[in-house]
Amino acid sequence: MAENEVWIFAEQEDGVLNSVALELTGKARQLADELRTKVGAVLLGYHCEALAKELAAHGADTIYLADHPALRYYRTLPYARVICDLVREHRPQIVIYGATVVGRDLAPRIASELWTGLTADCTDLQIGDYDDPFTSRHHDQILYQIRPAFGGNVIATIVGPNHRPQMATVREGVMKLTPADNHRPFQTIPVTPRITDAEEVVEIIERHRTEREVDLRKAQIIVSGGAGVGSKEGFDLLRELANVLGGAVGASRAAVDAGYISKAHQVGQTGTTVRPRLYIACGISGAVQHRAGMQESSKIIAINTNPDAPILSMAHYAIIGDLNQVIPMMIRAYRGH
Amino acid sequence: MSLNLIVLAKQVPDTKNVTGETMKEDGTVNRQALPAIFNPDDLCALELALSVRDLYGGTVTIMSMGPPRAMEILRDALCRGADRAILLSDKLFAAADTLATSYTLAKAIRKLGMPDIVFCGRQAIDGDTAQVGPQLAEKLHVPQATYVKEARLEDGHLRVTKDVENGYEILRIPMPALLTVTAGIQPRPPAVKRLLKYKRVKTIFDLQSELKEKYPDLSKEELDRKVEEETRALAERDLLIPVWTAEDIGANPERIGLKGSPTRVKKVEGVILRGGESKIIPATEAGIASLVQELKAGHILS
Numbered sequence: 001m002a003e004n005e006v007w008i009f010a011e012q013e014d015g016v017l018n019s020v021a022l023e024l025t026g027k028a029r030q031l032a033d034e035l036r037t038k039v040g041a042v043l044l045g046y047h048c049e050a051l052a053k054e055l056a057a058h059g060a061d062t063i064y065l066a067d068h069p070a071l072r073y074y075r076t077l078p079y080a081r082v083i084c085d086l087v088r089e090h091r092p093q094i095v096i097y098g099a100t101v102v103g104r105d106l107a108p109r110i111a112s113e114l115w116t117g118l119t120a121d122c123t124d125l126q127i128g129d130y131d132d133p134f135t136s137r138h139h140d141q142i143l144y145q146i147r148p149a150f151g152g153n154v155i156a157t158i159v160g161p162n163h164r165p166q167m168a169t170v171r172e173g174v175m176k177l178t179p180a181d182n183h184r185p186f187q188t189i190p191v192t193p194r195i196t197d198a199e200e201v202v203e204i205i206e207r208h209r210t211e212r213e214v215d216l217r218k219a220q221i222i223v224s225g226g227a228g229v230g231s232k233e234g235f236d237l238l239r240e241l242a243n244v245l246g247g248a249v250g251a252s253r254a255a256v257d258a259g260y261i262s263k264a265h266q267v268g269q270t271g272t273t274v275r276p277r278l279y280i281a282c283g284i285s286g287a288v289q290h291r292a293g294m295q296e297s298s299k300i301i302a303i304n305t306n307p308d309a310p311i312l313s314m315a316h317y318a319i320i321g322d323l324n325q326v327i328p329m330m331i332r333a334y335r336g337h
Numbered sequence: 338m339s340l341n342l343i344v345l346a347k348q349v350p351d352t353k354n355v356t357g358e359t360m361k362e363d364g365t366v367n368r369q370a371l372p373a374i375f376n377p378d379d380l381c382a383l384e385l386a387l388s389v390r391d392l393y394g395g396t397v398t399i400m401s402m403g404p405p406r407a408m409e410i411l412r413d414a415l416c417r418g419a420d421r422a423i424l425l426s427d428k429l430f431a432a433a434d435t436l437a438t439s440y441t442l443a444k445a446i447r448k449l450g451m452p453d454i455v456f457c458g459r460q461a462i463d464g465d466t467a468q469v470g471p472q473l474a475e476k477l478h479v480p481q482a483t484y485v486k487e488a489r490l491e492d493g494h495l496r497v498t499k500d501v502e503n504g505y506e507i508l509r510i511p512m513p514a515l516l517t518v519t520a521g522i523q524p525r526p527p528a529v530k531r532l533l534k535y536k537r538v539k540t541i542f543d544l545q546s547e548l549k550e551k552y553p554d555l556s557k558e559e560l561d562r563k564v565e566e567e568t569r570a571l572a573e574r575d576l577l578i579p580v581w582t583a584e585d586i587g588a589n590p591e592r593i594g595l596k597g598s599p600t601r602v603k604k605v606e607g608v609i610l611r612g613g614e615s616k617i618i619p620a621t622e623a624g625i626a627s628l629v630q631e632l633k634a635g636h637i638l639s
Contacts, residue, residue: 013502076471076481101502105483108468112439112475117599120466130603134595144603150352150463156605163599202480205496206507221638245638270465278637299637301618301628313615317628321620329622333629334638 004093005062006032007165009083010043010055011102013074017051019177019217020098022058024170026178027125028096029059034127035141038062040092044079046072049188056186058178064090066191070200073207074102077199080109085194087114092165094143096125099169107169117160119145119168123273123292130159142166148269153288173217173273213264214248216272221247221280224267224294227254228283228304228323235261238282241327244334250274250294252284268293282323286311303327338490340395341452344386345442345473346379346414348407349463375410378458382518384525385488386456387418393490396420398449402430402441405542408578415535416527423449424540427582429590434598435464439472441593444586446477454495455515459484470517480510483517540578541568 008024010017021041028039041060043051045067052063066082087095087110095110097103099121111118124146130139143166145158160166216222223242225235235249242249250267251260267274268290279297284290286302286309294300295314302315303323312318319326350371386397399414401407402425411422425445433441446455455477460467467483474481486505487498495510500519544564552560571577583593591597618628632638 018502080475101484101500104467105471105481108435108466108471109475109481111468112436112472115436115599117434117436118468119600120464120468132601134601145600149465149605150350153352154605154607157603158600159603160599161601201511202482203509204506205509207504208506209501209504212503278632299632299635303620315615317618318615319618319620319625319628326620326625329620329625330629332622333626 004091004164005038005040006035007040007042007087007092007095008060009095009097009103009106010041010051010060010063011074011098011100012043012045012048012051015045015048015051017054018098018100018102018172020100020103020170020172021055023172023175023177024096024098025055025058025060027170027175028094029178031094031125031127031143032061035093037093040064040090042066042083042086042095044068044071044082052186052188053182054180056184057180057182059184061186063186063188064191065188066193068193068195070195071193073204074106075202075204076105076109077202078193078195079106080113081195081199082191082193083110084113086191087165095165095167097167097169099171103169107167111167114165116163116165116167117158119147119158119160122147122168122170123155123174125168125170130161132161135162137161143168148292171273173275176275213262216248216250216265216267216274219248219250219274220277221245222250222267222274222276222278222294222297223247223280223282224250224252224284225255225260225282225323226252226284226290227258228285229255229260230283232260234324237324237327241280241331244331245278247276247278250279252287252290254285254287281311281315282327284311285309286314338393338395340390340393340454341450342386342390342395342397342454342456343446343449343452344379344383344397344399344414344419344456345469346383346399346401346410346458347376347461347463348373348401348403348410349376349461350374352462373406373409375413376458376461376463378460378462378518378520379410380458380524381520381522382456382458382516383414383417383419384522385485385516385518386454387525389454389488389490395453398423398452400425400442400445400449402426402433402438402445405540405580408538408540408543411578412535412538413527415538416531417525418528418531422538422578424578424580425582425586426540426542426580427584429583429588429594432595432598433593434600435466435468435472436599437593437595437597439469439476440597441583441586441588442469442473443476444588445581446473448581448586451477451513453512454488455479455513457515457517459517459519467517470515474515477513477515479513479515481515481517482508482510484519485516486519486521488516535576538576538578539571540580542580544568544571
């Protein structure tokens with residue numbers, strides 16, 4: 001199977017690639033190198049050919065470009081039709097998608113039509129061997145799809161030994177972005193979509209987009225608050241520290257559920273996965289759910305009044321104390337007096 | 338108009354309450370130790386279905402695939418206003434992944450007759466995959482809309498509002514269609530009158546174990562006859578939740594359960610806390626100042 005490519009779905013909207021598409025390309029490059037094969041990126045849209053170069057710079061060898069007015073905006077049925085047809089024609093061994101609203105709508109539809117396996121929300125992908133206890137067959141170099149389950153309490157490794165392509169959706173912000181090389185050679189293969197009336201039945205009547213309130217994935221310093229912040233107003237102090245340090249404000253699910261701050265700020269399994277240079281956890285106890293989304297931060301400071309809070313033992317610097325006293329101390333210390 | 342609406346629901350372990358005791362030594366979760374609840378998004382799906390029925394007329398059928406105990410959520414759905422409930426339960430369904438599950442559900446729905454709208458929750462809290470809805474839509478060959486928060490009819494079509502990454506969209510979809518419903522719709526509470534009626538609702542599993550306990554000396558044949566009698570009596574009073582097996586829905590045994598699942602769990606590990614390297618910083622001006630100095634020296638802070 002070594003010649004079969006590793007593919008990614010290159011999600012774009014209004015001519016801009018979703019950053020997860022580039023994260024996936026980097027990961028696919030790594031998998032394809034190990035499998036000694038090529039990386040294919042499947043790019044669907046209208047007037048979006050300019051994005052091919054960006055995908056190539058991050059590791060794609062072949063861009064399958066379906067450029068068609070019916071593909072201008074994402075709709076499940078036309079997108080699924082084009083990708084299923086492409087998969088049947090080119091037989092990639094692996095296809096990965098971002099676990100975005102679009103990816104999670106599209107990938108299962110495709111998996112069902114192709115009658116193949118799909119693992120949701122992976123946080124890692126690896127290549128390895130597998131001995132199937134049911135068939136006693138040995139499988140060389142298949143895809144290990146690694147994901148948290150049970151609300152983040154366990155990590156499961158899933159395989160799909162007997163079906164191709166092997167498919168997974170991958171959480172945003174989890175795979176590291178590899179540096180771009182604008183001189184990588186690549187090939188664009190134009191694709192003529194076969195979209196019939198049956199795929200055109202759903203009509204987008206209105207589209208509403210708002211600016212992202214905060215993009216935690218790009219923040220290098222994150223000051224994050226949990227239930228211990230105690231109130232909406234309590235977050236003002238965290239905002240002040242974030243401003244002083246040049247960072248962004250994050251939150252645990254408990255703080256978001258309590259209504260202290262909007263969901264856009266949520267770090268963790270059901271929020272955003274972050275890996276900033278510095279993560280300051282204030283009044284966050286450290287549920288598995290939350291740790292899953294921030295444990296790869298380079299340095300972690302935890303401030304908590306409870307000496308038994310799990311977050312303290314995983315932090316590089318543990319401060320047992322009241323955040324309302326400790327944060328002002330930090331601000332004063334940083335300003336240098 | 339009389340709409341035929343189906344809601345699919347799952348009974349799930351309450352993963353929010355996972356503690357040390359619910360984790361087994363091998364790192365897997367002891368499902369038995371967790372309370373079983375109505376999957377939260379599925380309650381939202383039920384509410385949206387009930388509100389569509391209340392507006393336009395029709396019937397809401399709630400269906401769940403699971404062990405005998407899953408009838409608890411079906412009873413709950415009846416108390417909240419569902420018109421009919423069906424339990425899909427068979428040992429052959431066990432250990433199904435999302436694809437085998439969607440195949441099974443599609444077979445059951447086809448047995449029921451193609452509905453106008455199928456409602457699913459966006460995702461279940463035990464797996465968080467959000468895959469069964471779209472897979473089922475494909476198996477039924479109907480269009481889908483995921484992350485739906487509003488739905489109404491407009492000249493014979495569905496008009497739905499769905500969440501997208503940075504905003505929302507309004508779609509026009511012909512019926513039949515499948516919708517997956519996102520959290521945030523407040524489910525109605527059970528109605529008192531319905532609670533009184535449906536606390537007596539049962540499945541054949543309940544009757545089998547009750548009668549076995551009540552008549553321990555009966556032969557298997559006699560017991561089966563008794564179960565059949567009582568089943569009929571309950572059905573006449575509208576208090577029976579039918580149980581459908583793999584055979585009842587005409588499922589291909591190769592397509593269901595573990596056998597029909599392309600994905601396999603290779604390994605499950607408990608999440609291990611990284612630890613042992615924390616440096617305790619005193620919560621004093623001096624302690625914090627030296628921490629900030631250290632971070633500046635290490636180029637963590639600039």
